[in-house]
Amino acid sequence: MIRSLHLAASMALVLLTSGLVHAQKNRIDTLLLPFRALTIEDGLSQGMVNTILQDKYGFMWFGTKDGLNRYDGYTFTVFRQDPEDSTTLRNNYIHSLYEDKQGRLWVGTGEGLELFDRDSERFIHAHAGSTPIRDIVLGIAQDAHNDLWLARNNGLAKLTFTGKTSSDGMPPCTIKRYLENSCLVSSDRAGTIWASQYDLNSFHVLPNHAGNDVLDTLQLDRPVGNTSTGRSPLALTGLTTIEDTVNRKLYGLHMFGIAQLDGHSHRATSLLEVGTELGQMRGTNAAVDPNGRLWLAIHSGIYLFDPATRKFSRALPRDQSLMLQAQGGAKCAYRDRNGLIWIGTSGYGLVTYDPRSGRFNTVKTASCGSMQALPDGRVSVAYHAGFLNVFDPATNAWPTWIPWSEKVDDPALDMLSRANRVFVRDERGIYWFNHEGILTYDPVQDRITRVARDTAAIRAFPEETYNETFLLEGDSLIWSGSAQTLCRFDRRTGLFHYVPYPRSRLGDSERFLHAIDRDDNGILWLGTATGLYCYDRRKNGVARWLVYTHDPSDPASLSSDIIYSLLNDPKDPEVLWVGTNGGGLNRLHKRTGKFVRYNSKHGLPNDVVYGILPDEAGNLWMSTNKGLSRFSPGTGAFRNFDASVGLQSDEFNRYAYCRQSDGTLFFGGVMGFNYFKPAELTDDSTNSPIRVTGIKLINGTLDHRAEGSPLDRPAYLSEGITIPHSANMVTFEFATLEFSAPEEHRYQYKLEGFDGDWIIAGHDRSAVYTNLDPGTYTFRVRGDNRDGIWDTQGTAFQLVVLPPWWRTWWAYGLYLFALVGGVLLFIRIRTVGLNRQKEMLERTVAERTAALHREKEEADRQRERAEHSGKIKQQFLANMSHEIRTPMNAITGMTGILRRNAHLPEQEKYLDAIAKSSESLLVIINDVLDLSKMEAGKIVLGSVRFDPRAVVQGVQEILRFKAEDKKLYLRMDIDPMVPGSLQGDPTRLQQIIMNLVGNAIKFTTEGGVSVNMTATMVDHAKALVRINVTDTGIGVATDRRDRIFEEFDQGQGSTAFKYGGTGLGLSISRRLAQMQGGDITVTSEVGKGSTFTVSIPFALAKDAEIPHGQDPGVPSGTRPDGSLRDLRILLAEDNEFNAMVAQDELADAIPGVQVDVAVNGRIAVEMVQANDYDLVLMDVQMPEMNGHEATRAIRALDGAKSRIPIIAITANVLKEEVERCKESGMDGYVPKPFRREELVNAIATATNETLRGS
Known part of the structure; x- marks a missing residue:
């Protein structure tokens, strides 16, 4: 079996070789080429293709025995005669096609000349004046003067156009006839017309508009066929024009071969003679491929001739299934812009050949x-x-x-x-x-x-x-x-x-x-x-x-x-x-x-x-x-x-x-x-045009000829369409007009305004969009060429989607009209109603105005009463403070004097009782006043630089005697990390600590009280100070820990009865802590003790002013370093008991002091004028002239007496009173009742300031 296969293959090769040798003797080689075919199965209207053309838009046109075909590489559009439509072809037999310099497409049919109107896709039947052109038009050419030459079945004719297009679309023209027999016509790039008559003479024409066109006979350089002598007249059976890289060349087919034509010498040079076995070289035209080879479409098949080598070959398909197309006779040959060769066959459709396929041997x-x-x-x-x-x-x-x-x-x-x-x-x-x-x-x-x-x-x-x-x-x-x-x-x-x-x-x-x-x-x-x-x-x-x-x-x-x-x-x-x-x-x-x-x-x-x-x-x-x-x-x-x-x-x-x-x-x-x-192997970098070939909506493909169509001309000529909102499912069809392998083209597209980037479509040549919002879009598509190189330009098509009727401009106008009408109607109705209500409203307004006037008068009276009540309350607090503190000053002062002087032992307990009762009463008075200030929003925190350690130590100094009296320990523990200088209100901090420590001592019977101060840095400019006050007292029940911070809460009745107090201390302390950005919390266990924690943030001190004579953080009441002596002091005091206390306290505290007393302000001013005093202690509330008036009078004196230090001693401790003292010119302030140390400290401060200022 293997041997028989070997022999069969060997015999086949021998036979093929011998056949080729026989062909070579007749100067004809055989080339097996990769042809492609297009037949009626692909959509071609009929198999006999007489003429081929590529128009300026890139479409291929084929004229057949039964209709005209336009081809986009994928589908055929067929134009045929419709007897009921005068705008269709007059005859379906298409002999010739020609596109002139003006871009007009002319069609030669079996019944005359047609002009194709691309916009309407209708045919205009050509006529010269009123005479229709009804001859068989075998060929069409245009000369240098834009005249059109027609090769007809009965001779040659020239159409000369005389004006613009007429109403029917046909440009006016005249016709002139030259020959009488069937002929062919062609033109070269110079516009020279070449014509031939079948089996007769060939002419070339030098046209002019004088009507004297000269027809010269073209002679062949040597006898051919049956001609034996001289140069033979050349009967052309096919014409084509070729321009190579050096010069233009024109070739013609005659019965027995190929000749090169010379338009200058009117001569023809024979290039090829073939034997009679091919039959006569009859054909309509030829084509020249990019390699310079002539493709000849003749009755006996497809042939190639290379003018450079004079090699003549027959082209057959490699694919045996295409052999009929190649051997059944050829009618025409054409080269498109990409170099593709098209052959129209005699009954078998089209075959194509890509010369670039020869890149592979x-x-x-x-x-x-x-x-x-x-x-x-x-x-x-x-x-x-x-x-x-x-x-x-x-x-x-x-x-x-x-x-x-x-x-x-x-x-x-x-x-x-x-x-x-x-x-x-x-x-x-x-x-x-x-x-x-x-x-x-x-x-x-x-x-x-x-x-x-x-x-x-x-x-x-x-x-x-x-x-x-x-x-x-x-x-x-x-x-x-x-x-x-x-x-x-x-x-x-x-x-x-x-x-x-x-x-x-x-x-x-x-x-x-x-x-x-x-x-x-x-x-x-x-x-x-x-x-x-x-x-x-x-x-x-x-x-x-x-x-x-x-x-x-x-x-x-x-x-x-x-x-x-x-x-x-x-x-x-x-x-x-x-x-x-x-x-x-x-x-x-x-x-x-x-x-x-x-x-x-x-x-x-x-x-x-x-x-x-x-x-x-x-x-x-x-x-x-x-x-x-x-x-x-x-x-x-x-x-x-x-x-x-x-x-x-x-x-x-x-x-x-x-x-x-x-x-x-x-x-x-x-x-x-x-x-x-x-x-x-080099790639082709040229790009072929890409066209939008069709538009589809929901109900099918748009036909520009249909009534009401959004397209007014074919899609490839249109720049865009406008569609209603209800039909916004749109399909775009497109094609790259390069025909060597259309199915291999790839595409990308995008709809600007909808797509963000290019859509990769591959070989799919359609794009579908649905549910588009109203608006204007631009559809762009691009493709690659036969070597896969992408076209960067592509083509664009505008799509306008109209809004629904309810979103159109006239709908919005209607809405506006309805709105305006409605508003006017509403205004009218409202106007009528308002007019009816006007009188009622006027009466109501008058009544309401009177009522409002009465209400305003009543409100003014209420406001005046409230202001008066507030003033009365404020005055009452001031008066009560003054009236209580004034005798309290005398009581506490005399008690202190008695305790310092000799007294009987049995009198000690009475003096202690008087002192403790006085202190308790003073605490109650201060708490009531602070609460009143808080409710009235009158408390303003100070901001001075102070030492928090000194504040705690000061509290220890004040309360240690109270703890010692109850045999309790009082320990102070200050963390070294506590900053030494803070910015804030040390007085209020001391008040809080005093209250908490005092309560701890009060409610503790055994053990003692511990005070612990720590600080943590919040940031580079702020520290959080924590003070824990821990006692071993009675503790606080869990259910009462929040209530103890309420006003007037004193725990259970028995506790209040046993320990006393007003229930205001903790409430005031907590409010003071919260006003400074902190808080007070408590942990406690009944019977074991409590811990109250004060947390207040303070700024780190920088350059805050420190009052002269006062150490940072040391509250008033501490005795300054050094001693006072031999001072002469004027005391302005209308209360003899207070005057007595002040004189005795000063006499005991300041060696050599001399105190004079003035019972009112007027006498005080007179005494200052008459004497030299080191200091004035000025009561505020005095008969005839109060302390403020007296101070202003002293400050109005001349000389040094106007600068004498004046210290206010008053029972009114409200802030407003302190401010009034400063405004009147006083240098200091000591509240009643005062402690001796506090008074002496104020005197020392005032006198030192005076010395420094002198």
Whole structure:
């Protein structure tokens, strides 16, 4: 069976070669080209294509025997005659198409000339004046003067346009006729008209507007056909104009060949003569591809002629299914703007050819098995049919077959024909194969030899099976392998060496070896059906194996265990590229053992990678089941190529790839092989136009010809549409007008105003939008060209979605009108109602005004009474304070004098009782006054610099005697971290501590009281001072801990009766603490004692003013350093008892003091005027002239007497009274009742200030 396949393949090649040799004798070669076809199955109206045109918008137009076709690369729009519509074609047989310089599209039909109106897509029947043009129009051309020339079935005619377009759309013109027979016409780029009559003479015309157009006969330079003498008149059967890079050239077809036309000499030079076996060269036109070759569409088929080489070839399709299109006769040829060649056939539709597909050299053969580049530039190719050949790309000739023995019955030859198709050719030209052992073939000796194994090898591995791949190493070693071992054969010694594979988790029976590669370090890399194997022989002669397999849970593992190809990266020795079956391409970093995967999701056309080759630029080229792919490792970009660009097929084969030393790459597949130089493959950077080809709404595709359509002309001509809100489901259809492979174009689009970024559409050429809000949008779309390069411009289409009627401007106007009308109506109704209410309101207003006046008078009286009551209350408090404190001053003062002087022992207890009662009464008075101030908001805190330690120590000094009287300890503990200087009100702080310590002493019978002061820094400018007052007294019940801070709360009645008090001390203390930003809390246990905690934040003192004569933080009442002597003091006091107390206290405290008394203010002023006093002690409330008036009078005196220190001694301790004393000019203030130390301290301060000021 194998032998018969071999013979059949050999015979086929021989027959094909002989056929080509016969054609070459007739100067006609055959080219098998990758044609594409468009037929009626694709939408073409009819199979006979007479004429082809690409218009200025990029659309292709085809004139057929049955209708006119417009093509956008995907769909055909067909125009035909409608007998009931006069704006359609007059006749469906389209002979010619032409777009003039003005962009007008002219259509030549079997019944006259038509002008196509693109905006309305209707046809205007051409006429010259009132005469319709009803002839068969075979060709159309325009001259340099914009006149139109018509080739008709009855001669040549010229249309001269005389004015602007008429009302029916046809530009006015006149017609002039020249010839009488059927003819053809063409124009070159200079506007020269070329015309020919079938089988008669050919003319070229030099047109002018004088009516004297000269028709010159064009002569051929030598006889052709049956003409035997002289130059022959040239009968043209086809015309085309070509302009190359040097000059313009015009070519014409005559019956027996091709001629080049010269418009200056009126001569024609014969370029090609063909035999009669092709028949006469009749045709309508030709085309010139980007390579300068003429494509000839003639009755006998499709032909190519190269003017440079004079080579004449016939073009046939590689795809046998297209053979009818190519052999059934051609009607016309056309080259579009992208260089694509279009051929209109005689009944089989269209075929196209992309000249760029020739970038890949193609050799059509049987299916390739493997390939190897030879040192001399040739390539050895093995075929699956079981034979070899050597191809020489330098000559680009058909492969030369290796002369195997003709003894087909030779068993050795039969064995070789069944061998694996993978081979390796050594430096001597010997071919090495695998088949039940190793075989060699020497083409010079035409000898096949089996390589015998040595005895040791047979004993070690009795069964010999080999896989399909080889690797040459050096000049002696050949590596191959089986399912169990890696085999090394030394050609010099003839010895085999077998290396067992490491065990694999996938098993050993299927370990077929598909690829071997050796890196620069001598490491062998083996691609098998069970993973990737690394064989490292470098370390001390001890081999080391590494195995890489696919792990579904590890994305950095090998993507597939079946490996087809390997490539050590020539630019990075640490990288190995691995091609797999189904897993795409893998990049292995040898040092880390990590893989990076690339597959069809990344752009690879297919996940089966048969072969990998590098190019000079560092790219990788891969053969797959869907063509070739170029991969850029730097960018990760893929560029794919398939059969449409000239590849032998989309499907390639394993092992069939190699690279020559000059960089030429070879890839073999199922229908032959391709070879190319990657550096010569350049991408097309030009962009073809992209058009919006259709718009769909909910109810279907918009037709601009339909009544009420939002489109007023075709979508590709329109700049936008406006649609109602109810129809805002919009579908845009678009197409890139580049036709080599329209289905491969990719698109991106976005709707500005809706989409934030471009939408990747892939090959989908439609975009759907729904539920668009009213507004103006711009739809933009762009596509790529045939080489995948994106158009940065694209096209734009405006979409306006109208708002619903209730959101239109007239609806808003209606709303406004209704609103204004409603407002006016409301105003009218309200006006009537208001007028009715006016009188009632006026009466009510008058009544209410009188009532309000009465209420205001009553409110004024109430306010006056309240103010008067407040003044009376304030005055009452002042009077009560004065009236109580005045006798209290006398009582406490005399008691103190008596206790200091000699008295009987039994009198001591009475004096103590008087002193304690006086102190209790004074505390009650002070608490009542403080509470009244707080309720009236009259308390203002001071802000001076003070030492908190001194405050605590001062309290200890005052209350220690009280504690000693009850035999209690009084301990003070001050943390060293307490700042020495704070800013605040030390008097109120002392008042709080005095109250808490005093209460603790009062309610403690055994033990004592401890005071602890600490401070913590709140920030760099503030400290939180905490003072804990702990006693061992009776404690406070849990249910009464909050109530003890309420006014007048004294606990249980028995407690109040036993210990006394008003119940105001704790309430006042807590309020004072809260006014300074702090608080007082209590913890207690009945029978064991209580702890009251005062927490107040104070600012750290900076440069606050300290009163002269007072140490920071030392409250009034402490005696200053130094002593007072020999002072003369004036005491203004109307109460004789208080005067007596003051005189005695001063006499006892100040040595040598002299005290004079004035009973009222007037006498005091007189005495100051008459005497020299060191100080005045001034009572405030006195008859005739009070203390304020007396002070102002003294300050009004002249000289030094006006500056005499004056200290107020008053029983009124309200703040307002203290302020009045300062305002009247007094220098100090001592409240009644006073302590002797307090009075003496004030005197010392005042006299020292006087001394410093003098």
